[in-house]
Amino acid sequence: MSATPSTVRATVKRDFADAGTDRKFAEGEKYELSRGEYENYRAAGLVEPITDTASVPAKPKRGRPPRAAKGEANS
Amino acid sequence: MGSQTAAGSALAISAATPATLDATGFAALTFTEINQVEKLGSFGASFAKVEFQPLKGAKQKYKGSADYGALQPSIAIDSLDAGQTILQTASDDETQKLYSFRVTYQDGAKRYFQGRSFGSPETADGADSMLMATPTIEICTKVIKVPAA
Numbered sequence: 001m002s003a004t005p006s007t008v009r010a011t012v013k014r015d016f017a018d019a020g021t022d023r024k025f026a027e028g029e030k031y032e033l034s035r036g037e038y039e040n041y042r043a044a045g046l047v048e049p050i051t052d053t054a055s056v057p058a059k060p061k062r063g064r065p066p067r068a069a070k071g072e073a074n075s
Numbered sequence: 076m077g078s079q080t081a082a083g084s085a086l087a088i089s090a091a092t093p094a095t096l097d098a099t100g101f102a103a104l105t106f107t108e109i110n111q112v113e114k115l116g117s118f119g120a121s122f123a124k125v126e127f128q129p130l131k132g133a134k135q136k137y138k139g140s141a142d143y144g145a146l147q148p149s150i151a152i153d154s155l156d157a158g159q160t161i162l163q164t165a166s167d168d169e170t171q172k173l174y175s176f177r178v179t180y181q182d183g184a185k186r187y188f189q190g191r192s193f194g195s196p197e198t199a200d201g202a203d204s205m206l207m208a209t210p211t212i213e214i215c216t217k218v219i220k221v222p223a224a
Contacts (some may be wrong), residue, residue, distance in 0.1 A: 018157045020087060020108030025157075036091065038103020043090035044160040 009036040010047040083181035101187035109158035111151040118146045143214035151205040166195040182223040189216040
């Protein structure tokens, strides 16, 4: 069983600042947040989790090899 | 001296729920401070008064149900502030979700409770005044008092 990571990387959806920590966050940037910070900001719609799907190349679809067009085989 | 002014007091909010409704449970949460608070106002429990007037003797008074009260801070609106955004989310939330709150006084004493924000009207007054919000946070749990360390 894996433990819940204590930090989360998230993308900021719009500029905002945290008065308690004096941190400023810029739209579109990625930040390392504590899990508690992340949950608060996510609840307010300020951040979204970084999904790795964008960085992983898509798997090529399995399929038959392309067939030669009719008539090409004997030409 | 145990007296202090209100200066330096702070209000913070968390979208999370404590594992236990005590100082330890609340202290384990991450709170986000709400910036630009002008006043916190008064808050705390009060009890309904149950009275009985017998034919003989003085009126009898009993403590009835507890009402943990409401917090009505006045806040200068700052659209970039994370704490205000969470509070606005709590105000717009149409579910019965409880949010956690922490009031910190100048000397470090803390007050923890859970509540629901029943709206956050905005006030645009005269030219020489700030655009203000006055949310009503109804307190739904006992206020946990933690003295200054």
